[in-house]
Amino acid sequence: MPLRLYQAAFLIALFAPCLCANGQDIIYSQSVVRDDPYFCFALRRGKIALTQDSLSFRVPNKRGQRYSFSEPLKNISEVRKAFLPNRIIIRTWSGKRYRLYAYKRNDLIGYTRDVMAKKPSLKAN
16 A cells, blocks of 8 residues: 555656646746846846746745746847846836846847747837
């Protein structure tokens, strides 16, 4: 009986990430660092994930959860390089701006722009 319990726990642990994805396949994922424009010493390390309909940044620890964000791709106006090396700036139609450090910024920008080109974007009035 305990062997069946261990097998069931193993199968749940194996397939739980697939079941929790809610049908959204991750196109690209990378470890990045988000900085705060007002407090330059407050760097938050996390993971950015690009799906078909959103771009989300998640911080693994609980203290940094306020730095996490998730923006639908239709709300993103531009994704571009910044002047400093390895920095990316993401701007939304609502005026929000996110600054990230990424080691493979060209890949992240390219994949995001490709997915955004396939979706109609929200036009600013």
